[in-house]
Amino acid sequence: MSSGTKVRLPGEIWVLIAAAFVIALGFGLVAPVLPQYAREFGVGIAAASAIVSAFALMRLLFAPASGRLVQMLGERRVYLAGIVIVALSTGACALAQTYWQLLVLRSLGGIGSTMFTVSSMALIIRVSPPAARGRVSGVYSTSFLLGSLLGPLVGGALAGLGLRAPFIIYMVALLLVCVIVFLGLRDSPILSAEEKAGAPAFTFRQGWSEPAYRAILLSSFAGGVAVFGVRMAFVPLLVVEILEQDSGMAGVALTVFAAGNAVVLFASGRLSDRFGRKPFLILGSAICAVGTGVLGFAPSLPWFLLASFVAGLGSGMFSPAQQAALADVIGTRARGGPVLAAFQMAADLGTVLGPIAIGWIAEYTSFGVGMAITGGLLAVTAVAWLFTPEPSRIVHPEDPAHPDHAGDGIDPQCTCDGSDGVPVVRTGLVPSQRPTDSDPSR
Template sequence: MSAPAKVRLPAEIWVLIAAAFVIAIGFGLVAPVLPQYAREFGVGIAAASAIVSAFALMRLLFAPASGRLVQKLGERRVYLAGIMIVALSTGACALAQTYWQLLVLRSLGGIGSTMFTVSSMALIIRVSPPAARGRVSGVYSTSFLIGSLLGPLAGSSLAGFGLRAPFVIYMAALLVVCVIVFAGLRESPVLAPGNGAEPVEFTFRQGWAEPAYRAVLLSSFAGGIAVFGVRMAFVPLLVVETLHQEVGMAGVALTVFAAGNAAVLFASGRLSDRLGRKPFLIAGSVICALGTGALGFAPTLPWFFVASFIAGLGSGMFSPVQQAALADVIGSRARGGPVLAAFQMSADLGTVLGPIVIGWLAEHTSFGVGMAVTGAVLAVSAVVWVFTPEPSRIAHPDDPEHPDHAGDGIDPQCACDGSPDGKPVVRDGMVPAGRPSDYHRPQ
């Protein structure tokens, strides 16, 4: 059978992707200068680092409230409010007169950041065609990655304007994003009230009942530990203390990881719409596990770069696909703020705990053991996905019809896998949808 026709992405998707790109560039402007800016207030290294930790901690603590706000106020309002909070608090950082003022302002930025993150995921899910969820996640992740890479480069050109300039520029960029998103989504037929497709509330309890959601939380937690936590904390230490290289080589290793990421982000998301989520979630986690574990045993800098690139490839394979799997669980016609908040919290929790736990382990054993254990966490996530039903099989009564599910049988191109005897697959609390490859939640 011929391949299904390419699904055209709605204009709202491109608005959100453009906004994410600008936000990522702005964050890249601020992040490198923030610790040094804090040091200008006469504090030590630990206090300067606490500025970064305070932002992450407030993201973690405020995530449940952000999820509830999305449920009550809607995605657009929370998105715009979150961006405004980050914009104003970031701009105010340029006017800070004391360390404590800077700490409070960055903490407020963390609150706005989690509001933006949860609501942006909700918006992406609402406006993404079910048959293109992987492609949308891939494009969105790629735009954010490219923006994150360009941000520090742009920031280096602003060095002559002082450490406060990036905060002002980031504020201005965020205000532009607010205008773009407000104008781009104001007339959206998908998000407009009264369009006959008002979202229903999808609770955390409903999400937890899905094996795919539990697996998504685990893979998000594992990714938080390995990709955002341990990698960022350990790569500089490994380069300097184990390989005895200049600290600048750590930045090169991080860039090599990002290159591996960028090489597969878009393709993995798009192919998961055709081949299913599980192949990429399993293979990506295993590849990232191997690359991560190898970092601790790399004998030379070239081998370290190879391991970084392999870990980046694996991360690029599973990261966008797990977001598509999350969208499969929630569906396009549900508002799942608490479900999305828990997904974000799982990654943030891994980011916070990973460097602490693995750092303790490495201190009492070796860097190699610490990185091997980190890789093992990713491997456990892959094993769980092996025994988890394919997320893209989940059908929702109110979702637009998936083109691969047309007709009475199972399309061989479809990502869905039927039961061995060809009968409908019915889980606890599910009723058949009338086609062997689908199941629906009872309403």
């Protein structure tokens, strides 16, 4: 692990972080008004909610294609194309004349969104120094979180402009981001040199051969279920129906969760570079499991808010380490579009299925049982990480020399699994030759 030396981050990272902030800010601007805007076309609550579901569904369905596009066209092209698609489809929403036009346009936005998500992860991995992957993930996640929190506040200040105005504002912001990213990455020495040399492909099969990647997919799915699915669906119901509070307190509970995230996001990512990913993946998943599991049993609002904060702390601990572990598996020089797409699909699948499955359980039992099962799923991921080799000890032959291993005398043919503190070295192997689980050398 890192000796504590500060690694300077390339300028490309700050361009992508600034873009993430603006994108999250705009999404937070549009999301709160979208169901109400749909209702303006005379549809019911279910149809209005379907606008949100359509966006998520298209993200899920188009993720594999986005991964293939990254492999074929490169990260920058897919990133810019995804932002343009979201920008134009969002701006067109302001001009929609019927509900069905709005539904189609938001669906197109979901396609662009998954193109942006997969390619942005690939770009961050590509330009991040191996010894600072956790720090980069923490800063990137923090910028996205801050944008998401400020978006609704900006939207409230602009409420007098009408329901269509946020869509136009978001479109303009996205087009501005597109220009900034194009100019900021156009002359990138890191990306240009590797595109000329030709980045090796890293397939899903190669990723699946790594125990760390299998644990990442499980963790991503569990996070989708608990953090993005069940929490968003159940917190308003728990606050209103169980605690008998005003619906506005549901927003407070969601904000408290975000505050727990913000407290530890940056620090956990940075410290995972020094102490490894596993401590934060295990402890973060366990803490989030406890906070989530007790939400359904909270006897009063203060206890409910405390549980929300604890769950947010846990989520903030494991999220940056999880993204950094994904970068550890792929490496800096490989192009892992399908691997990134599967990671995103796991989270989206959990987001879609979680509220349905846990909702069915809660309907026939109780909210407490449903939340306990959700917390249990997070606990399972914590146990899985206990038996998974440390991801940050994977060293790729095609990556730049990792400062932590420079001159340390590691045998270039070593294929240790990292469980004893020895790096997992793939030196001398091109990506297509990486050992599989059936390889006796592992």
